[in-house]
Amino acid sequence: MNRRRLTLVGVALAALVATAGLAAAAPSENAQQSGPEAGQQGPPGELPGPAPEFVSDIHDLVxxxxxxxxxGSLGxxxxxxxxxFSGA
Incomplete structure (x- = not known):
């Protein structure tokens, strides 16, 4: 009974490792693009603008x-x- 369980656990682990390996080996979205940006890693070229100042104020409060x-209370x-902010 123990040998059967160990074999089953071993097969399950092998399948899990193989699946994870295939997922890691899959090409990224950037690698599938064509043109001058193909294969480059990193964020896209057009990033959003900076966050408004009140976001920093919220982070400071937290x-x-x-x-x-x-x-007082955080809320x-x-x-x-x-x-x-709404009155400004």
Missing amino acids: SDFLNGALD GSLSDLADD
Whole structure:
């Protein structure tokens, strides 16, 4: 019984490793393109613009909350920030 289980586990692991290997060996989308950009790795040429400043303010509020430096609740502070943004 133990030999059968070990064999089954071994076959399952071999199938899993083979499947993962095939997925890793598949060419990327960039490699399938034609033209001067074919085969290049990295982000596409047209990236979105920078995030608005209020996004940085939200990150700062969350960081302050996690560090314990925020007075009051995170929800209230985010609500106040949203009110400031919508009123601008």
